[in-house]
Amino acid sequence: MSVIGERVPRSDGRAKASGEAEYGVDHAEPDMIWGALVRSPVSSGRITRLDTAPALAMPGVHAVVTAADAPDTRAGWVLRDQRLFAADRVLYEGQPVAAVAADTLELAREAAAAVVLEIEPLPAVVDLDAALRPDAPLVHPDWESYVPALGPDADYPRHGNLAAESVSDPPGVDDAFARAHRVVTDEFVVQRQYQAYIEPKSAVGIYRDGRFTVHTAHQFPYNVRDRVSQFLDVRPSAVRIVGHTIGGGFGAKLDAALEPYAALLSKAARGRAVKLVNTRTEDLITCPSREGAITRVRSALDEDGTIIARELEVIADNGAYSGEMPWLASIALHCARGVYRAGPTRVTARLVYTNTAPTGAFRGVNGTYLYHAVERHMDHIAAELGVDRREYRLRHLFDDGEELLNGQVLTDAGILREGFEAIEAAAPWAKLEAERRPYRGIGIAAAWWLTNPxxxxxxxxxxxxxxxxxxxxxxxxxxxxxxxxxxxxxxxxxxxxxxxxxxxxxxxxxxxxxxxxxxxxxxxxxxxxxxxxxxxxxxxxxxxxxxxxxxxxxxxxxxxxxxxxxxxxxxxxxxxxxxxxxxxxxxxxxxxxxxVTPFPDFNPGCATGLMLPSFPTPTYHVHLAEVEVDPVTGTVQVLRYLVAQEVGAVISPDGTYGQVMGGVTQGIGYALHESLRIGEDGRYRERTLESYRLPLAGDVPRVEFFPLEHPDPDGPHGAKGVGEGPILLPAAVIANAVSDAIGRPLNNIPITPEEVLAALQTAELRNDEEHVR
Amino acid sequence: MELSTADSVDEALDELSRRGERCRVLAGGTDVMIQLARREIAPEHLLHVERLGELRAVETDGSTRLGALVTHRDLAVGRLGPGYAAVAESAATVGGLQTQVVGTIGGNVCNASPAADTLPALLVHDAEVTLRSVRGSRTVPLAEFVVGRRVTTRAPDELLTTITLGRPAPRTGDVYLKVGRRSAMEVAIVGLAARLTFDGTGVVTDARIAVASVGPRPLRSVGAETALVGGTGDAESVHAAAKALLQDVDPIDDVRGTADYRRRVIPGLLGRAVRVCAQRAEG
The missing domain is CATH 3.30.365.10 (Aldehyde oxidase/xanthine dehydrogenase, molybdopterin binding domain)
Structure with a gap:
């Protein structure tokens, strides 16, 4: 009997449910001691005094290390722009300045607090537009000396606070705008999102026989190996990473975090195993969260309302160091039209250094806000034209053989239409429109995505x-x-x-x-x-x-x-x-x-800075949401959520549905609940899980899921990727649905009760005034 | 830090008398343990009073008296009986189930948080608190006991033992409404409790309105109450009451919400509370 497509118990389920599973944070070694980091309390400044003597003098303290004890080198996934410890300047709140190892965790934290650190504050670069102005202070005055991980000859446009740039400027854009019957323009602003996994980051480092071993619960152990080797200036094979059961990661555990510090501390403590574990606040404020971004879109329409050209500019927050972000900048090129024909499209993606915690990968990298922008923009165009939003999408929808901006050809994009039909069968659009009630709204959106190759x-x-x-x-x-x-x-x-x-x-x-x-x-x-x-x-x-x-x-x-x-x-x-x-x-x-999946053919001349050139093993996604707005509080309840998704073939029904339900839940949190604001001082305002609100079971409906199965000949049993797609569209469809419910555009993520209520009351006021007239 | 457990109220009062300010009373621990972890408090001694069964009683003959150790969960499931919907609703929104099963009403009152959910509900029911010490016993209105942000008039040697609520008149409805960003597990952005008594023709004869999270302490708005009495819960009287209520509150911008939002939400919330009270008064 085949077990493919059957419900089977997960092999780690029993251990996780019973508590037997050993997560990274549970791991212990014989004679292990504990570490703690001294972190910068400010987001920008010059270190004027760093005195470790008071900590070293404490009984039970084994080692205190600073930049002076680490190799004089820079490390990084894509660009080597990062030091292990701040040496003279601090560039973000939470940046490690020193590390201590002591007999107990409590003592290590006391010793870290005893390190004398004085910092002369400097102006913080926080605002993305301001960071790109010629007179902006440079986050990295030495940016020119940094070496790309792929070597100095990599196609890697960057300058000053512009950490990376990808530009595609095909012919015909300006001509089309010049002859356009109508131009529709939008700007969208999205906040950061914290991955908020249950297990905070931890690491146990051991230096023995000239090699470093690090125990960690990590999504990408080989990447940790490479980063530890860069930071500690040893060859990669001198580092061994041992993985443990992971209490969630969502992309935040793809690059090294505490691991190099645990390794260095163990060496400084003469080979004693040293364990580091983040407090929740440390974890939150230093996590490579999903980046905040500003997206500006313009579309040129002809007299029939057909889109004949587009311009899309996205400015994304890199934070103080680069992580994986530059590699992802070119995703804007792949999502700038969504899944709709839009004629020649100029795409500019800019990644900006700021004095904030470095951002990084989060499930559905870059796609969440790009699709939010494109799909809100589609609703805006349809409203300007006075046409049905769904019809307008179908009119422009990609078909089999669609050639994309990068020259990649989507042979199977017709699956998108099947997705719209699957949703239509379960929730007929015309019926939803006809049954509209006050303060209720619907939204629909579609996407395509890759399976990492x-x-x-x-x-x-x-x-x-x-x-x-x-x-x-x-x-x-x-x-x-x-x-x-x-x-x-x-x-x-x-x-x-x-x-x-x-x-x-x-x-x-x-x-x-x-x-x-x-x-x-x-x-x-x-x-x-x-x-x-x-x-x-x-x-x-x-x-x-x-x-x-x-x-x-x-x-x-x-x-x-x-x-x-x-x-x-x-x-x-x-x-x-x-x-x-x-x-x-x-x-x-x-x-x-x-x-390994080969990258699909593409046109290398289509853009500069094209680090992620095409999307292998494409999948297709259509989502629909129905929401209700509380007119008294401005809060939003998601009443119904539907997903049609191309998965190739379902290997595990529970795993597939779990990913869909989980991704949509995280997307609903992103759209409505999770607030991660940065103050003008570059510090996060939400700093614990009390103020950083994750959605609860009561905030999320049970997702109605319609798998589309077109087996991929190269995948095992036809499987394509499943996990990321479900988070791409909730922000888009919920924003469309809420805007529909209140009859006013809401273009920021998250959608806050403040914003909704203010929009409702402004509308009421206007109605009253018109009534009086 | 030392920990001791009291086996009787008298023993607890002796301890408090001896240790005074150096001692912190620990019941469910849902606030104290967090404050300890955050190093916001550093008492020399923790006096654990959770085992004092005599403080868990609920009496509903005559006046309604509840012991300080009655838990949020006890209240949420309706141990006070009909007429105290606001108390049950407020207790049901305190944290999650794990918090509710150990967190106590006495603790919530003494913690005196500006955002305390149960305080507006207790205020609309004319709550009085009884404090005992080796010196004796005193009973004061709740409104005079909680005097500021995390400030009460409790003397260091006093133990809050009992909360007494008024008996709702016939044709009375009450409610607690809470504004948060998500459906549960929220610290209130605004909390509003109302208790309205109507005559046979639907005219409001008695009103209590109290709010939390819009000033340094939860408070009653006599102005709003006065504006509602004599009306029928009509738009005009609610509008006047909202205006009065907005004059009594002093909200701030904090991490949960802005002062502007708090002001925007209050009129609609009050209107909703009045409607619910009217419905419940009929039932």
């Missing part, structure tokens, strides 16, 4: 008892991609139950490179690599079983826990017997598989 590898090892181990550095950050997806795929191939497949936790000394839990890639990439590895196991099983069954290997099949003769299932031998026989004859059976 980066490489993965797996070894499938057969035990002598007929069970299998999958050795991989892939991580399950809660999605079930490993605990269900990869497990099911290997079980299916080997004809054994999923409960007989064990997948290791990552260890960079043991498993090959894996590009981490990001971009919806794990089920597809690691599933495929595991499938290839399992096929090698099958070949070896058949070769050994051929001798046992006195049959030709080509006549054998592996199924139901046996190797058997095709067409004669009675002639079989259990896998366990074959595995044991092999061990003592030809040697233990294992197989290896690797996989």
């Amino acid at each position: 980066m490489p993965g590898t797996a070894v499938v090892k057969l035990h002598e008892d007929g069970t299998a181990a999958v050795i991989t550095a892939a991580t399950d950050n809660g999605s079930g991609a490993v605990s269900m997806g990869v497990t099911q795929i290997v079980a299916e191939r080997l004809g054994i139950p999923p409960s007989d497949v064990f997948v290791t936790l990552p260890d960079t000394d043991v498993a090959g490179f894996d590009a981490g839990s990001q971009g919806s890639r794990t089920t597809r990439i690691v599933g495929k690599a595991s499938q290839i590895a399992a096929d090698e196991v099958i070949t070896k099983l058949k070769d050994v079983a051929a001798g046992l069954l006195e049959a030709a290997a080509d006549d054998l099949e592996v199924a139901d826990g046996t190797v058997r003769v095709k067409g004669a299932p009675g002639t079989s031998v259990p896998i366990a017997v074959v595995a044991a026989t092999a061990t003592n004859t030809v040697g233990p059976i294992q197989g290896t598989g690797s996989f």
